[in-house]
Amino acid sequence: MVRRKQYLDKLIKMKDKKIIKVVTGVRRCGKSTLLMQFRDYLKSCGISDGQIISVNFEDVKSEPLLDYRKLYEYVTGYLADDKMTYVFLDEVQNVPDFQRAVDSLFIKDNVDVYITGSNAHILSGELATLLSGRYVEISMLPLSFAEYYEIKGGDKRNTFMEYYRTGAFPYITAIDDEEIMNDYIKGIYNTVLLKDIVERKRISDVTLLESVIKFLFDNIGNIVSSKKIADTLTSGGRKTTSVTIESYIKALMESFILYKAGRYDVKGKQHLKSLEKYYVVDIGLRNLLLGDKGTDIGHILENIVYLELIRRGYSVNIGKVGEKEIDFIAVKGGDKKYYQVAASVLDPVTFAREIEPLKRIRDNYPKCIISMDEFPIGENGIEQINVIDFLLEQ
Numbered sequence: 001m002v003r004r005k006q007y008l009d010k011l012i013k014m015k016d017k018k019i020i021k022v023v024t025g026v027r028r029c030g031k032s033t034l035l036m037q038f039r040d041y042l043k044s045c046g047i048s049d050g051q052i053i054s055v056n057f058e059d060v061k062s063e064p065l066l067d068y069r070k071l072y073e074y075v076t077g078y079l080a081d082d083k084m085t086y087v088f089l090d091e092v093q094n095v096p097d098f099q100r101a102v103d104s105l106f107i108k109d110n111v112d113v114y115i116t117g118s119n120a121h122i123l124s125g126e127l128a129t130l131l132s133g134r135y136v137e138i139s140m141l142p143l144s145f146a147e148y149y150e151i152k153g154g155d156k157r158n159t160f161m162e163y164y165r166t167g168a169f170p171y172i173t174a175i176d177d178e179e180i181m182n183d184y185i186k187g188i189y190n191t192v193l194l195k196d197i198v199e200r201k202r203i204s205d206v207t208l209l210e211s212v213i214k215f216l217f218d219n220i221g222n223i224v225s226s227k228k229i230a231d232t233l234t235s236g237g238r239k240t241t242s243v244t245i246e247s248y249i250k251a252l253m254e255s256f257i258l259y260k261a262g263r264y265d266v267k268g269k270q271h272l273k274s275l276e277k278y279y280v281v282d283i284g285l286r287n288l289l290l291g292d293k294g295t296d297i298g299h300i301l302e303n304i305v306y307l308e309l310i311r312r313g314y315s316v317n318i319g320k321v322g323e324k325e326i327d328f329i330a331v332k333g334g335d336k337k338y339y340q341v342a343a344s345v346l347d348p349v350t351f352a353r354e355i356e357p358l359k360r361i362r363d364n365y366p367k368c369i370i371s372m373d374e375f376p377i378g379e380n381g382i383e384q385i386n387v388i389d390f391l392l393e394q
Contacts, residue, residue, distance in 0.1 A: 001033065002143065002147050002150055002151050002170065002173075003037060004030055004033070004034050004037065004140075004147070006144075006311065007023070007034050007138055007140055008034060008037055008038060008041070010138050011034070011038045011114070011138070012038070012041060014136065015042075015112065016084060016112055017112075018134075019134055019135060019136055020102065020106055020113045020114075020115065020134060020135035020136070021113070021114045021115070021135070021136060021138065022115055022116075022117070022122065022123060022135050022136065022137045022138065023035070023114070023115070023116040023117075023137075023138045023140055024116070024117050024118075024120065024122065024123070024137055024138070024139055024140065024256065025118070025139060025140030025141060025256055026118065026141075026142070026188075026192065026255065026256035026257060026281045026282070027118045027188060027191055027192055027196070028169050028170070028171065028188050029140050029141060029142045029169065029170070029256075029281075030140060030142070030143075030170045031090070031116040031118075031140055032056065032090050032091075032116070033170065034140065035054070035088050035090060035114060035116065038114070039052055039054065039086070039088065042086060047084075047086065050078075050080055051080050051083055051084060051085050051086060052085075052086050052088070053075055053078050053079075053085060053086070053087045053088065054087075054088040054090070055071070055074075055075075055088070055089055055090065056090040056091065057089070057090060057091045057092060057094040057095060058090070058091050058094070065095070066094065066095050066096070067095075067096075068095055068096065068097045068098050068099075068100050068101040069101075071089075071095060071098070071101045072100075072101040072104055072105065075087055075101070075105060076105075076108075079108070079110075079111065080110070082110070083110060084110045084111070084112055085110060085111055085112070086112045086114070087105060087111060087112065087113045087114065088114045088115075089102070089113070089114070089115045089116070090115075090116050091116060091117065091118060092115045092116065092117060092122070093117040093118070093119050093121060093122045098115075102115060106134065118192075118196060118255070118256070119196050119200065119254055119255055119256075120253070120254040120255075120256065121200065121254055123135075123137060139310075141281065141307055141310065141311055142167065142168040142169050142170065142281065142282050143168035143169075143170055143173070144168070144307075144308060144311055144391065145160060145163050145168070145304070145308070145388070145391040145392065146391060146392050147168075148163050148168050148173065149163075149392065151173045152173060156388050156392070157388065160387075160388050160391075164283065164300065164304070165283075165284075165287060165292060166181060166185075166284050166287075167185065167282040167283045167284020167285065167286075167287070168282060168283075168284070169184075169185065169188060169282060169284065171184065172184065172185070172284065182288060185284045185285060185288045186288060188285070189285055189288060189289075192255050192257055193206075193209070193210070193213075196254075196255040197209065197251045197252065197255055200251075201247070201251045203248075203251070207238075208233070208238055208240060208244075208248075209248055211233055211238055212229060212233070212245060212248045212249070212252075213252065213257075213289070214289055214290065215229055215232065215233065216229075216249070216252070216258060216278050216280075217280055217285070217286045217289055217290055218290055219278070220277075220278060220279050220280055220286070220296075220299050220300070220302070220303045221277060221279070221298070221299035221302040221303065221327075222277065222299070223263075223275045223276070223277055223318075224275075224276070224277070224278065225242075225274065225275060226242040226243075226245040226246045226249065227242045227245075229242075229245045230242045230244070230245045233245075249278075256281055257280065257281055257285070258278050258279070258280060258281070259278065259279045259280075259281065259306070259307075259310065260276050260277070260278055260279075261276060261277045261278075261279065261306065261316055261317055261318050261328070262276050262317050262318070263275060263276065263317060263318045263319075263320055264317040264318065264319055264320065264329055265320045266319050266320060266321045266326070266329070266361060267321060267322065271317070272320065276318075277318055279302075279303045279306045279307065280303060281307070283300055283303060283304065286300075286303075297343040297372070298341065298342050298343040301341050301342075301343060301370070301371075301372070301387055302327055302341040304387070304391070305327075305328070305339065305341050305370055305387070305390070306328065308390070308391055309328060309330045309339075312330075312332070313332050314330035314331060314332045314335075314337075315330070315331045315332065316328050316329070316330050316331075317329045317331075319338065319357070321357045321360045321361060322360065324356060324357035324360060325357060326338055326339070326340060326357045326358065326361075327339055327340050327341045328341070336363075336365040337365060337366045337367075337368065338358055338361060338365065338366070338367040338368065339367075339368050339369075339370060340354045340355070340357070340358060340368070340369045340370070341369075341370045341371070341387075342354050342369065342370075342371045343371060343372055344371050344372055344373050345369060345371050345373060345384065346373055354369055355369060355379060355380075355382060358382050359380060359382070366383070367381070367382045367383070368382065368383045368384070368385055369382065369383070369384040369385070370384075370385055370386075370387050370390050371384065371385075371386070371387065372386065372387055373386060374386060
């Protein structure tokens with residue numbers, strides 16, 4: 001079992017702070033395992049079992065606690081006197097009005113609350129209102145390539161191609177049979193589709209929803225709009241509207257299946273309000289639905305790099321420089337970096353096309369081209385780096 005150090009370190013830093021820790025992310029990305037690892041850390045620090053209360057609402061034995069009043073009574077009945085009690089509520093969105101129980105626990109002395117959820121709905125509505133400024137969100141993703149390689153080892157390139165093909169849900173690393181692996185990923189997809197989207201949003205046309213998902217998965221790295229999707233599906237015999245498409249995209253983002261990158265005008269120094277790009281949370285899901293076409297290497301690499309930048313804490317946008325496009329502008333505090341991503345830039349024409357937008361930027365922030373090429377070169381201070389080296393860098 002890989003130690004999710006990036007996320008675990010965040011929880012350790014916030015231990016005993018008077019703030020609710022909210023871990024969010026797509027189903028099966030490792031949220032429950034993270035809480036288990038943190039509980040192990042607490043015990044290693046001398047925290048007794050009596051100071052730890054843990055409830056997983058995906059476990060049938062927790063059904064009696066699906067009423068927020070009973071949940072509150074259960075937890076308060078086990079609080080330690082004059083000692084800090086650590087309360088873990090896993091997949092708490094399954095409890096109607098859970099916010100009331102969480103808020104009531106939060107205001108008590110010597111209670112440290114940790115909750116997880118597989119839907120962004122957990123941070124909307126009443127919770128955001130009740131706990132404004134009193135919670136911090138830790139957004140969790142499936143395994144990075146560095147984490148995946150720590151588990152699998154072997155030749156870096158071969159392991160990367162496996163990562164590229166299977167995706168990175170943590171339990172995938174324990175499955176050797178490809179058929180079982182596909183069944184496992186399909187199970188995740190169906191659970192998210194039915195429980196977190198169809199059931200929660202009361203969607204009646206599941207076939208249309210799946211058509212939208214396939215369109216978006218097939219167009220990662222391409223600029224799209226809800227109108228374009230609606231027009232494409234309508235012309236193919238699936239009549240719909242841009243309003244419906246927008247609601248489906250919102251549901252996919254709330255379930256952490258889809259991530260959006262907006263556009264930023266580098267010269268005008270302003271965010272643009274239309275024509276975003278979307279990226280899928282795990283390439284294994286995309287390959288499950290569409291298969292490995294072998295022609296989308298650049299866009300899949302782009303998806304992998306986007307997720308890695310998000311993991312590293314960057315805010316990521318697409319860059320616009322006149323009529324040219326920069327794949328990613330990554331910003332974190334006062335740190336800014338520009339990235340172009342391509343399968344290969346060994347061809348001089350491709351290299352010139354990829355480097356031109358970076359040359360047009362007049363500031364002194366780092367600029368980089370990421371590719372699969374084994375012997376990268378640079379020009380005009382613009383670095384070129386192999387994607388595997390990028391993903392494994394500290």
